Amino acid sequence: MASPLAVQGGTAVRTRPWPAWPQPAPGVRRAVDEVLDSGRWSISGPYRGVESYERRFARAFAAYHGADHCIPAASGTASLMLALEACGVGAGDEVIVPGLSWVASGTTVLGVNAVPVFCDVDPDTLCVHPAAVEAHITPRTRAIVVVHLYSAVADMDALKDVADRHDLPLIEDCAQAHGATHHGAKVGTLSTAGTFSMQHSKVLTSGEGGAVITQDAELARRIEHLRADGRCLATASPPTGAMELVETGELMGSNRCISEFQAAILTAQLAVLDEQNRRRRDNALLLDQHLERLGLRPQTTSPGTTSRTYYTYAARLPDGELTEPAVADVAAALTAELGFSVLPSYAPVPANRLYAPRTRQRFALGLAHEELIDPKRFHLPVCEDTAQRTITLHHAALLGDAEDMNDIASAVEKVLRHGAALAH
Incomplete structure (x- = not known):
């Protein structure tokens, strides 16, 4: 029986x-020990005469993708918020996102005081449906975020067509797709910017961490300022003991930097x-x-x-x-x-118990805004x-x-x- x-x-x-x-990949322990003994555990620490692991990882990750620029960040959430804000998304703007995803697809948009507009997905790929995206575009739409979910690559040909026709930045959330390719190109390079998470469960991980890649030099510079309290890395190595971060005064930012330990781990894991x-x-x-x-x-x-x-x-x-x-x-x-x-x-994100804007006072920006971000207004049958x-x-x-x-x-x-x- x-x-x-x-x-x-x-x-x-x-x-x-x-x-x-x-x-752990070969070389991880050696790299972490090197950071421990270096006297510099963050890019906000004094320069010690050798290239930081943050810069080494940024260069390696950009090269891996064939991207011109990579800006490491503290998390996938931070990376996506940096990309949104660098693209000009702000208070009251609408951002189209997939309705089936981790809750951060919604909370990151809320985090820049914008309005997430949840779209239904393709029943086979489970990625956001291009027709649903186009149907939700309004005069207030400022960006489209696509998530390459689970093991699928979204329909980037159709999504790029929609974004181009409406002159909207298209951001790829590649938190679950490190190394996937579309027509031979790595995901993250198919759009205005690609964002990544290196959280514990991800296929490339340092426990926590993230990155943004882009081909746009101006966008990269804005992201760099936004993630380091308005500072950017110097173009040439400073004297030993001096700060490598330069206070330009170009753009106010916040501290969303990755640590040297995380960057060292990622450099080894990438191999x-x-x-x-x-x-x-x-x-x-x-x-x-x-x-x-x-x-x-x-x-x-x-x-x-x-x-x-x-x-x-x-x-x-x-x-x-x-x-x-x-x-x-x-x-x-x-x-x-x-x-x-x-x-x-x-x-679905609007039905996720973790997606509850009313529990955070910072999102109480007036009755009209609260109605726009109310999860109950979205119906996502697929x-x-x-x-x-x-x-x-x-x-x-x-x-x-x-x-x-x-x-x-x-x-x-x-x-x-x-x-x-x-x-x-």
Whole structure:
């Protein structure tokens, strides 16, 4: 007789450990020790006669993408806010963002006193739908933000066409897509600016951190001032012991700088990114085959994608099956079988309990503004349906081998077989 579900006391499909994340790259410990002994732990510290790791990482990350400029920052949130403000977005402006994403897609727009306008997504790629973007453009629209979500690249051909026709800056949120390509070009270089997160869970991580890349020298200079209290790095090395940051008086900013420790870690981790991404892609293709056989629909990507990055593996549950239990219960059952966290898709941002502008006094800018940022005014049927039928796995699961993919498929098959019991 088949074992009952592990969540109901049965034997789990798997008890072996999964690949750990993060995985330190060769050279990380040496680089961190170098910073410890350097006497300079931040670019706001005195110059010590050697190039900072912040500059080394900026140069390496720009070269990796084929971008002219990279400005490291404290987080992905900081990076996106810097890009928005550098593009001229401010109080009362509307910014179009996807309705299916991490909550920061909304809070970053609020953070520059602008109004997030949430759009529905493509049901297959789960990225913002170009037609929905165009339908939401108004005279108050000042920018479009596109998120390359989970493992998909958004339809950049169509989105660039919309942005160009309406003369709007297009910002790529690449927090989940380090290394993905579209028509052979790295994401982040397909728009006005590309923003990245290096938070703990990301495929390139230093625990926390971020970056903005752009081909626009003037935009890069504004971002540099905005992230360092209105200062920018000197064009030539200063005397040892002097400050490398120059007080230009051009633009007031805030402190959103990355530390030397984070920059050192990222410089080393960047060297292994492509190989890790290749392994994830190979395993994702195997998992696609297994899950399609079981009736699931793995997330697809847009035309023009030449290389995917799997930050999260997402798949839609089979039509007509597992309709009674909530998707959270299905995910919990899979987690119990695998010993690895399986989660539902993100909730639509306006429905996310973490997206609550009324809990922050700083956003109380008058009744009219509060009505514009009220989450209840958005109806996003594709986002809502996706959240009820999609399961996701973190990319660490894809760093294993074919046997690991077989285990995932076996767990899904078992939960499908016991779906009726799970519903009670």
